[in-house]
Amino acid sequence: MPATATSIADEIETAISCSSPQRARVTVKRVTDLLLSSANPLNEDQIELFGSVLERLIKTLELRAIADVSFRIALAEMSAQLAPLSVAPKSVVCRLAANDDITIAGPVLSESPRLADDDLAELARTKSEPHLLAISGRWWLKEVVTDALLARRYPSVSRRLVQNPGARISPIGFATIVSQAVSDPELAVETGIRSDLPSDLRDRLMHHATEVVRSRLLSRAPPHLFEEIRRAVIAASKGISREMSKARDFEGAIAAVDLLKANGKLDEAALLSFATERKYEETVVALAELSGSSVDIVRPLMQSAREDGLLVACKVASLSWETAARVLECRYVFGSMSPPELTKAKQRFTRLDRKEAARLLNLWSVRWGTNK
DSSP, rough: OOOHHHHHHHHHHHHHHHEEEEEEHHHHHHHHHHOOOOOOOOHHHHHHHHHHHHHHHHHHHHHHTTTHHHHHHHHHHHHHTTTTTTSSSSHHHHHTTOOOOOHHHHHHHHTTTTTOHHHHHHHHHHHHHHHHHHTTTTOOOHHHHHHHHHHTOOOOHHHHTOOTTTTTOHHHHHHHHHHHTTHHHHHHHHHHHHSOHHHHHHHHHHHHSSHHHHHHHHHHOOTTTTTHHHHHHHHHHHHHHHHHHSOOOOHHHHHHHHHHHHTTTOOOHHHHHHHHHOHHHHHHHHHHHTTTOHHHHHHHHSSSSSSSSHHHHHHHTOOOOOHHHHHHTTTTTSSSOOOHHHHHHHHHHHHHHHHHHHHHHHHHHHHOOOOO
């Protein structure tokens, strides 16, 4: 080993025995300068020799960092100094990356070229959400890593990955993201404009998306994807229209609900069960019974793209918001309302007076000639 390297190795040993974080910072800076020095190139064995000595320094700093924040700062600075180096000791980088403190692990997780795909995948399987977010921001990620990241199902990680053009995502990974995007409009938009999103998953995403999300996707679609996204939006819209207006047979549902009513078991819990299982016909019939209305009144309310009328029937039936929300979402075999839409609907439902709702429902029954 060159004389300079030997002297710095001695300096590291001194830093280990010293209780000063400032001394540790200076020593690590000297090490990084040496590793970067083209005049004194080091081979892999020499780099790992530095690594073994640096690991001893890190262990010392980790122990002292428990009680003294200045040592944690020293470790974080060490991580930041070593992160961009292609010649940083791998063992040191891996140890820093596994630290539970994200301020220490973050720099190397985000940038270090010394972390292999297998290293990153293992960290993705075991570390915290902030660690996964740091990995997700790396400029290039292979599918083996993104699969491991997405398997943890953190929405924040999914959002960062779809916004990262250097992250390669497998069909399995995209399927996970699309399932999360049902309740996350921002994620749905960012996912929908990815050029590598498989066509079948783009169609599924559109089926689950709200009209607001579809409009935003069209407005943000890059030129080379515009026609494909427009086609998927049109197909999804037609599918929902067909689903809401298709012919339905209510005879079996009426018989099932009548039986529950005869046995004294037709109540909110029964309606919630129907709506949760997306049993459309049973939901319509049960809501009609509980609201003192009829299938001819409730069915058009279920077919409407607006939820105001359906909220009236739910209020008359004295349903809780949880059940009312399930009834709203039962309008579609696939898809659901976005969280903002549900929040607005809940506010309207809460403000709605039951007596006024009953008056409206009775008026509709008289107007449509179906008053029970």
